Amino acid sequence: MNPLVVFAEYISYIRLEKNYSPRTILEYENDIKEFYSFLEQEGLSDLAAVDYSEARLFVTTLYDKGLSRVTISRKISSIRSLYKFCNVRFGIDDNAFRLLYHPKKEQRLPAFFYEEELEALFSVGDGYSPKSLRNQALLELLYATGIRVSELVSIDLKDIDNELGIVKVMGKGSKERYVPFGSFAMEALESYLSNGRPILMKDKSHRSLFVNLRGDPITARGVRHVLNGMMEEAIIHRKIHPHMLRHSFATHMLSNGADMRTVQELLGHSQLSSTQVYTHITKEHLRKTYMNAHPRA
Structure with missing residues (x-):
């Protein structure tokens, strides 16, 4: 399945059917573009060809960039949501990202005024x-x-x-x-x-x-x-x-x-x-x- 076609249909789906905010849509777009860049580097041109090992490797590259656990968890959710959409719309297996564990969140307490x-x-x-x-x-x-x-x-x-x-x-x-x-x-x-x-x-x-x-x-x-x-x-x-x-x-x-x-x-x-x-x-x-x-x- 052509990743660019999937990308366009998915963004249209979350904008029109899910009614996500512009800011949320932008975050999903950026996360998916980063994932697509990873696929290109790995020589993968078909979303259906991605298995669990590639999904794990993608997450490893995120850790190597020094990203926080919260950011990595959000990116996993973005790609998992994309694959869930692909599974329903195109019948693509979504196990690769569905089986991934989210990193344990850092316990950061929200700042407040006394x-x-x-x-x-x-x-x-x-x-x-x-x-x-x-x-x-x-x-x-x-x-x-x-x-x-x-x-x-x-x-x-x-x-x-x-x-x-x-x-x-x-x-x-x-x-x-x-x-x-x-x-x-x-x-x-x-x-x-x-x-x-x-x-x-x-x-x-x-x-x-x-x-x-x-x-x-x-x-x-x-x-x-x-x-x-x-x-x-x-x-x-x-x-x-x-x-x-x-x-x-x-x-x-x-x-x-x-x-x-x-x-x-x-x-x-x-x-x-x-x-x-x-x-x-x-x-x-x-x-x-x-x-x-x-x-x-």
Whole structure:
């Protein structure tokens, strides 16, 4: 079976039928292109000719490149998914990658903000200019809800119910969910919508909740720029990524007594195992606090 024909049909399948996000599709494309490059080097021109030994050799080349276990595991999943598609669509044997074991994941705990760091961060955006009102509302909503930045930038005005304190977000796989937020985010949004957004919009006309300084819908890159600027002003010497606010939301919720299932639903995780990583954070924080505070630790 011609690999290029299979590639085109598979990418069309995950885009149109599976409705994967553009970012996920790009990752699959890159992983498969890397696999195809390996096949070319090995002199293989037919996907059906790949057996278990070649699949193992491909994984070995990934380790030789110094890639992390998480990245290698993702690449295995990408190629395994391709072969599963080939098995159903073209009758190609998919045992080669189906029998491969995923490398054991490295136990990396998600980075999060301590509450005193968040207080410093929130104080930076506490101003009255349209930009400050926008930044404060953006920060408050991210921390209050734990939503992803991709979800934040897609929120329209109609998705916010500021009276009930609920926002509708479109999660992964086009799954909608409703997430509550508290009084701090509610107040920040009211100020932004009344005195910030109308000025930033200038002569633009669209329904996106958050806008940049030109009045256009803010992008994920723009959100990162805003947060990095606030970090510098708060003099917090840490590398930030927007997901840290999502991690902080989950960690603080669990630390203060929220149950796992509720946090799972709020985060939009399809699997409970994705949420359970945050219990490791709270346990590690508890252990460090004990070791630092107990006289005979």
